[in-house]
Amino acid sequence: MIYDLAILGGGPAGTSAASTASAYGARIVLIEKSRLGGQCLNTGCYPLTKLCLFSRQLVEMRKSFPNLTPSIKKEEEFLKLTHFVSATLVPTLSEMVRKSLADEKIDIVYGEAQFFSRNEVSVEGNDGWRTIRFRHAIICTGSVPNNDRFSNNNLVDNFGVLLEWEKLPRSVLLIECGFSEVELAFALNELGIDVTVIKLENSILSNEEGDIIDYLILFLQSRGIKFINDSQILDISRDKESKQVELLDRFDQHRLFSFDKIITSSRKPNYSNLDLPKIGVKIEDGLIQTNRKMQTSLDNIYAAGEVTGKSWSANIASEQGIVASLNCMGEETAMDYELIPKKILTYPEFAAVGLTTHTAKQSGRPFEIVDIPISSCAKAQIRENVLGLARFVLDPVEDTILGVHIVCPDASEVLTAMAFAIKSKIKVRDLLHFPFPHPTYCELIHHLATEKKRRLTKAILSTG
Numbered sequence: 115m116i117y118d119l120a121i122l123g124g125g126p127a128g129t130s131a132a133s134t135a136s137a138y139g140a141r142i143v144l145i146e147k148s149r150l151g152g153q154c155l156n157t158g159c160y161p162l163t164k165l166c167l168f169s170r171q172l173v174e175m176r177k178s179f180p181n182l183t184p185s186i187k188k189e190e191e192f193l194k195l196t197h198f199v200s201a202t203l204v205p206t207l208s209e210m211v212r213k214s215l216a217d218e219k220i221d222i223v224y225g226e227a228q229f230f231s232r233n234e235v236s237v238e239g240n241d242g243w244r245t246i247r248f249r250h251a252i253i254c255t256g257s258v259p260n261n262d263r264f265s266n267n268n269l270v271d272n273f274g275v276l277l278e279w280e281k282l283p284r285s286v287l288l289i290e291c292g293f294s295e296v297e298l299a300f301a302l303n304e305l306g307i308d309v310t311v312i313k314l315e316n317s318i319l320s321n322e323e324g325d326i327i328d329y330l331i332l333f334l335q336s337r338g339i340k341f342i343n344d345s346q347i348l349d350i351s352r353d354k355e356s357k358q359v360e361l362l363d364r365f366d367q368h369r370l371f372s373f374d375k376i377i378t379s380s381r382k383p384n385y386s387n388l389d390l391p392k393i394g395v396k397i398e399d400g401l402i403q404t405n406r407k408m409q410t411s412l413d414n415i416y417a418a419g420e421v422t423g424k425s426w427s428a429n430i431a432s433e434q435g436i437v438a439s440l441n442c443m444g445e446e447t448a449m450d451y452e453l454i455p456k457k458i459l460t461y462p463e464f465a466a467v468g469l470t471t472h473t474a475k476q477s478g479r480p481f482e483i484v485d486i487p488i489s490s491c492a493k494a495q496i497r498e499n500v501l502g503l504a505r506f507v508l509d510p511v512e513d514t515i516l517g518v519h520i521v522c523p524d525a526s527e528v529l530t531a532m533a534f535a536i537k538s539k540i541k542v543r544d545l546l547h548f549p550f551p552h553p554t555y556c557e558l559i560h561h562l563a564t565e566k567k568r569r570l571t572k573a574i575l576s577t578g
């Protein structure tokens with residue numbers, strides 16, 4: 115039989131692509147070499163979020179019940195948590211993914227796929243090789259750890275190793291300062307581990323709204339996390355029980371540090387075993403070439419998710435999977451990277467969407483900044499946590515929101531409402547008449563509309 119669509123990889127990109135195509139009644143096969151759910155479910159988003167939520171509970175409890183928290187045995191709780199994630203949460207959810215794909219009549223084949231021709235893949239499973247024929251294929255094989263750039267890279271662990279720890283280390287170095295590292299730094303620090311984060315040059319956080327990120331970093335520093343900025347790693351070596359790191363700092367000084375564990379989330383696209391050059395898929399500068407439809411240089415082969423090197427989060431991977439799948443089903447559609455909501459699940463959280471002050475300036479369009487302190491929200495006062503800020507980047511001509519950057523508890527939930535406001539180009543003045551539930555952080559949007567009205571009235575009065 116010939117499948118309409120073969121999907122290689124069952125992570126967020128692959129499973130979204132499969133579900134999307136199933137609505138078209140297509141004959142679909144999804145090939146997975148390991149466990150359904152990919153990195154996101156097995157070693158990424160789910161385990162890390164579980165750990166962050168636990169640490170967040172610790173912070174809140176410490177605040178509300180200071181006499182209770184010293185009795186919490188953190189190592190014991192951590193081991194219970196990782197055991198729950200590995201033994202219950204991940205297998206249960208992976209089975210839910212399998213069942214929902216099977217309900218959608220998607221064939222699942224377990225094994226490692228590689229291309230044989232532009233219409234065939236060979237799959238090596240437990241019972242030997244088999245060939246699968248298809249009209250369209252989507253490559254969703256994700257990424258693999260990228261430790262090659264470190265000397266002694268066997269001394270550097272990847273995130274998944276956390277689930278195998280039998281005891282908590284005393285100190286941890288996190289290399290790079292991306293969203294996941296900041297989340298992990300927060301989570302481990304609250305467990306009593308001495309945490310240092312190296313913020314390498316061109317950190318992904320440098321693309322975010324500077325003042326808002328600084329606000330978050332200051333908060334994390336106040337909780338004891340150390341950040342080392344703009345340094346280069348010269349060497350990593352073993353020193354008795356610990357690992358030693360030699361750095362060249364931004365003043366060209368050599369510095370030596372010792373840690374129990376060194377962790378990085380650095381990854382690179384995973385396609386080297388797929389035989390792509392053999393079938394003519396173009397690869398340039400180490401990346402599979404894709405257009406905005408997620409189509410490769412072969413018109414029946416698409417790629418989505420981390421394998422493209424254009425996505426390092428599950429929401430983008432899923433969206434790319436959907437776009438690729440729709441195009442395979444004949445619905446012409448293209449990726450739009452402009453409105454991608456981002457979050458860091460610390461306490462308080464960081465969340466952002468749309469233009470920053472910097473990108474608004476670069477665009478040359480007129481823009482206006484409105485900062486609303488979280489303390490203006492009744493909910494912040496009730497929770498006795500008034501630290502935080504929402505920065506809105508506005509288009510004063512169209513009276514619309516171009517970007518939002520927030521630090522506050524639950525920022526990622528609040529942001530979704532704002533992302534919709536940006537996408538649907540709602541006028542800020544119309545937000546004044548929306549009865550937001552009270553007390554919630556969503557009332558920030560109402561405060562924005564009130565502040566805009568106040569500025570407008572002041573401007574009218576001053577002109578006469």
Ligand SMILES: Cc1cc2nc3c(=O)[nH]c(=O)nc-3n(C[C@H](O)[C@H](O)[C@H](O)COP(=O)(O)OP(=O)(O)OC[C@H]3O[C@@H](n4cnc5c(N)ncnc54)[C@H](O)[C@@H]3O)c2cc1C
Nearest residue numbers: 123125126127147152153154158159227256419420427428
């Ligand atoms: C610690 C950590 C925390 C994270 N937290 C978040 C978060 O909170 N929010 C967020 O949005 N993102 C988060 N991410 C990123 C997110 O996990 C990834 O962006 C997402 O999983 C990428 O999806 P994907 O489908 O491209 O690849 P993957 O999830 O890696 O899936 C690829 C799949 O392909 C399979 N495969 C590989 N080769 C073959 C082959 N030859 N044949 C068959 N199958 C194959 C693999 O086994 C795997 O199951 C986190 C990542 C990490 C490491």
